[in-house]
Amino acid sequence: MKIRTYGWIQNPSSFQSLKKVVQIFDTASQHYQNLKDNLINSIYNEVIRNNLKDKLINNENEFTYLELVGTSKNKQGKPPSSRKDAVADALIQISIEPQQIKSTGKTWIDNWSADGFLRWAVSFNFIKVDREKDTFSITEKGLAFSQANDEEQELDILRTALLAYPPATQILSLLEENGDYCTKYYLGSKLGFRGEKGFTSYNEDIMYDWLASSSAVEKKKIKSDIEGTSDKYARGICNWLKNVGFVQTKQVKRKFQNGQEESLQGYKITGRGIIALHRSIGHSSNQRIEKFIMWEFFATDGHNRDYIRSRRANIVKLLISTISFKNLVSEMRNNGFQDPEDIFLSDIDGLRLFGLRIELKNNKFRLLDKICDFSIPKLNLTEELRDKVIEEQKAIFLQKTKLPLSYIELLEIARDGKRSRDFELITMELFKNIYKINASILGGARKPDGVLYMPEFGVIVDTKSYADGYSKSIAQADEMIRYIEDNKRRDPSRNSTKWWEHFPTSIPANNFYFLWVSSVFVNKFHEQLSYTAQETQTVGAALSVEQLLLGADSVLKGNLTTEKFIDSFKNQEIVFAPSILHS
Numbered sequence: 001m002k003i004r005t006y007g008w009i010q011n012p013s014s015f016q017s018l019k020k021v022v023q024i025f026d027t028a029s030q031h032y033q034n035l036k037d038n039l040i041n042s043i044y045n046e047v048i049r050n051n052l053k054d055k056l057i058n059n060e061n062e063f064t065y066l067e068l069v070g071t072s073k074n075k076q077g078k079p080p081s082s083r084k085d086a087v088a089d090a091l092i093q094i095s096i097e098p099q100q101i102k103s104t105g106k107t108w109i110d111n112w113s114a115d116g117f118l119r120w121a122v123s124f125n126f127i128k129v130d131r132e133k134d135t136f137s138i139t140e141k142g143l144a145f146s147q148a149n150d151e152e153q154e155l156d157i158l159r160t161a162l163l164a165y166p167p168a169t170q171i172l173s174l175l176e177e178n179g180d181y182c183t184k185y186y187l188g189s190k191l192g193f194r195g196e197k198g199f200t201s202y203n204e205d206i207m208y209d210w211l212a213s214s215s216a217v218e219k220k221k222i223k224s225d226i227e228g229t230s231d232k233y234a235r236g237i238c239n240w241l242k243n244v245g246f247v248q249t250k251q252v253k254r255k256f257q258n259g260q261e262e263s264l265q266g267y268k269i270t271g272r273g274i275i276a277l278h279r280s281i282g283h284s285s286n287q288r289i290e291k292f293i294m295w296e297f298f299a300t301d302g303h304n305r306d307y308i309r310s311r312r313a314n315i316v317k318l319l320i321s322t323i324s325f326k327n328l329v330s331e332m333r334n335n336g337f338q339d340p341e342d343i344f345l346s347d348i349d350g351l352r353l354f355g356l357r358i359e360l361k362n363n364k365f366r367l368l369d370k371i372c373d374f375s376i377p378k379l380n381l382t383e384e385l386r387d388k389v390i391e392e393q394k395a396i397f398l399q400k401t402k403l404p405l406s407y408i409e410l411l412e413i414a415r416d417g418k419r420s421r422d423f424e425l426i427t428m429e430l431f432k433n434i435y436k437i438n439a440s441i442l443g444g445a446r447k448p449d450g451v452l453y454m455p456e457f458g459v460i461v462d463t464k465s466y467a468d469g470y471s472k473s474i475a476q477a478d479e480m481i482r483y484i485e486d487n488k489r490r491d492p493s494r495n496s497t498k499w500w501e502h503f504p505t506s507i508p509a510n511n512f513y514f515l516w517v518s519s520v521f522v523n524k525f526h527e528q529l530s531y532t533a534q535e536t537q538t539v540g541a542a543l544s545v546e547q548l549l550l551g552a553d554s555v556l557k558g559n560l561t562t563e564k565f566i567d568s569f570k571n572q573e574i575v576f577a578p579s580i581l582h583s
Contacts, residue, residue, distance in 0.1 A: 001377060002065070002134035003306060007123050007297030008167070008198070010232050012116045013239050015158060019145060020095045021117045022126045024068070025138035026146040027059040035091065042094045042108055044075055044087035052091060062137040068092050069114045083110055092117055124161040125292040131377060159244050163280035164292045166355025166369075167191060171237050172246060172269055172277045173355075181252050181266030183207075184238070188231030193350035195394070195405025196308075197412065198300035200228035200422050203429035204264075208254050210441045211262040213502060218444060223264070228422065229300075238267040246273030281357065281369070291356065291371045298354075302412075304391060306379060311337050312347050313376045319348075319358060319367040328365065336381045339391070342398040346405055390415075393581055400580050401553035407434070414519035414545035415467045423465040424449045427517055427548065434552040437562060440502045447499040448483045457511040457566050458503040460484060464518040470542075471523035477532045480514055484536040487512060513569045514540035517548060521573055533571045541569040551576040 012018065023029035036056040043049040052067060070090025074080040084104065088094050092114035097107055109117075118136070121127040126142030129135075138146070141161065148154040162168040174190055175182060188201035207226070211219055227235070241247035252266035269277075282288035298312040299305045314335050318328050329341055337344075348365065352358050357368040390412050397408045407430050413419045425441060428450045432439040441450045452459040460483050464470045487500045488509075503512075514532065521542050533540055543551075554560035554576055568574045 001131050003131065003296070003377070004065070004129075005296055005300050006119050006129070006294055008192070008233055008300050009116055009120045009123060009236060010229075011113065011236065012120050013236065013243075014096075015154070015240075015243060017096045018117060018120055018124075018126075019154070021092055021121050022138065022142045023146045024063070024091050024095060025061045025127065025136070026143060027061050029146050031095065032056070035095065039094045042088050043090075045077070045089055048089050062135050063091060065118075065134050065136070066090070068118055068136060070111045072111050086110060090114060122294075123165060123292075123297075124158075125164065125372075126161070129294075155244055158240075159246070159276060160289065161292075162240060162244060162246070163276060163289045166291050166293065166297075167233065168237050168241060168355070169277060169280060169291075170353065170355035171234060171241065171267075172273055175247065175267060175269035176274055176277060181250055181268045183252055183264045183266055184227060184231045184235040185264070187234035187238070187267070188228055189406075190353055191230045191234050192353055193299065193312075194230070194353060195346070195350075195407075195409040196299070197302045197409075197416075197419075199230045200409070200413075200419075200426065201230040201406070202226070202228045202425045203432065206425065206429055206432065206439065206441055208262055208264070210443070211264075212256050212260055213440065213442065213499075214444075219262075226421070228425075235265075241273065242267070246270060246276060288370045291369045293356075293371055294374050295376050304388075307381060310376055310379060310381060311339065311343075312351060313374070315344065315347055316351065316356070316367070316371070317376075319351075319365055320371070322364050322366040324364050340395040340399060343391075343395050346398060349405075396580055397549060401549065402556045403434075403549060403553055407549065407552065410545050410549065414465050417465055417467060420463070420465045424463045427463050428452075428461070430548065430552055435555055435562070435565065437565070442499050442502070444497070446495055446497050448480075451499075451502050452515075453503050453507065454562060455504055455506045456508070457513065458487075458507045459513045459515050459566075460487065461515050461517065464516065466519055469520040469522035470516065470518035470525060471521075472525050472528045474528070474531070477528045477535075480516075480532050480540075481535050484512070484514060484532075484538050488536075512538060513566070514538060515569070516540075516542045518542070518544065520544050520546075526572060529571050529573075539569050540571055542573045544573065546579060546581055547574055547576050550580070553577075 020031050023031035024035065026032055040049060040053050040056060043052065068091050070093050072080060072086045073089065074085045075087055080086045088108040090111065093108045093111065096109045096117065098109050101107060122129055125139055126145055127136050128139050145157045148157055170191055171187055174187055183204055185202055185204040185207055192199040211222055214222060238247055242249060246269065247267050248270050249265060249267055251263035253261055253263040255261045280289040295309050295313045298309040314332060314337065318331055329344060332344060348358060359366045359368050393411050394408050397403060398405065410426055413423045413426065428439040428441050431437050431452055437452045437454060439450060439452050442448055448460045449463050450461045452461060462480060486495045490500050492498055521544060525542060529540055529542060551560055560576060
């Protein structure tokens with residue numbers, strides 16, 4: 001059995017390209033004939049080309065993942081040194097022309113893009129999957145889409161597919177509830193299974209502030225590249241909804257105190273979108289549209305991905321009938337899930353943000369949506385739960401603190417060096433939203449990661465995401481020293497970025513601090529703190545991710561004020577409260 005990910009799509013947006021992918025499975029389609037007669041010759045490897053050609057000549061309509069998506073190899077069958085050296089070796093690759101065809105002359109897409117189109121077709125229930133054989137074939141809905149003869153018929157099929165896709169109705173519901181234009185960051189913060197890898201979202205206010213302080217080149221990069229995964233999903237779904245007339249767009253502008261104005265793309269539901277959403281959930285005499293879901297939709301990443309998928313899938317099946325939480329927990333225990341009750345509640349919250357309408361009435365849960373039947377693969381759940389420690393840590397924080405799971409996720413992010421951007425942005429969001437301290441992301445060359453400030457103090461912040469902890473580094477101490485000296489001297493000839501202008505002019509010269517935030521601090525890190533403080537005559541601190549979260553919880557409980565926070569800076573590691581992970 002081959003397990004893959006469906007339900008969440010990042011880049012594909014062309015419905016016409018999607019139709020070509022679906023038509024690969026329709027032997028009567030013009031595209032199938034074109035593959036057979038012409039496009040198949042784009043495949044470089046003779047053996048692969050002939051094998052696929054034989055299948056097309058025999059009018060076969062079931063293909064393997066490899067036959068559809070292919071690989072990334074050069075003419076010698078080896079990994080290419082760059083993407084441009086890769087040759088086509090699969091049916092979806094040769095079915096879609098890349099956007100850069102005029103400049104490159106290349107007539108096929110890469111395997112990563114091909115995988116995105118296959119996920120899309122599966123997620124819209126146009127293509128079905130055989131997990132055991134890792135093969136794909138067309139559904140009745142897919143055949144109808146393939147054979148649609150005019151634009152209106154195509155649109156009708158696509159609209160129905162979108163209304164059956166829970167993340168799309170979640171976006172429409174959010175837009176209807178808000179009533180105005182919303183950015184991808186606002187929508188992404190309320191989409192998917194927040195608090196786990198694969199569903200991060202960046203704070204809208206922080207992104208606007210970052211834009212306002214950036215150069216023209218940096219602004220372009222921020223607008224095109226800087227987004228959480230949930231933000232990216234939200235943007236993609238909104239573009240689909242726009243293309244069927246359910247959503248409209250315009251720039252959402254924000255004016256700052258200095259008169260500067262910045263804008264981000266905004267999305268608003270149309271009248272057609274509101275009517276369609278209401279019909280889909282059975283308002284008035286309308287019949288509800290059956291939601292299409294698969295086990296694979298319920299998590300995208302992480303060591304425990306398949307275990308979590310099974311846990312959530314079992315919850316969904318239990319919610320089909322009205323059930324008390326006590327009975328739900330009992331049934332989950334019988335099914336082999338021994339997670340704390342807070343995890344089950346968190347899953348239900350995540351399923352709501354995924355796009356399923358779940359009602360809690362008279363202490364009983366009930367799924368309001370009609371859903372398709374879906375299968376749960378038989379897995380050894382004990383073996384599937386690989387990274388038990390991080391799941392247990394999240395559960396402890398859910399039980400003992402008031403923090404949202406989207407912040408508890410920092411426990412995992414802080415240990416993942418590949419997610420340094422996530423760590424920066426979510427840490428600064430936590431300071432802004434929970435600690436109630438002004439926070440700005442800076443990033444980029446010759447700037448610290450961010451700054452914290454109030455009228456009476458300022459903090460230079462550097463975040464480090466390391467799996468094994470942050471150990472002493474003189475090079476990184478010297479980097480912090482440069483930032484501190486930049487702020488003291490405020491000389492544009494020394495540093496032309498003038499990043500220190502984020503600090504209010506009201507802050508006294510002796511009320512600036514420095515702070516490192518990381519997973520944990522190890523191997524004489526205290527010497528780095530002492531060295532930096534001594535060289536700059538500035539007070540600093542280190543804050544582990546656990547203490548960062550415990551401090552935030554103390555703020556929520558009224559036990560930690562801004563004054564106490566800044567008083568904790570004593571050139572050593574800050575401890576707001578006893579550890580709850582190692583008690």
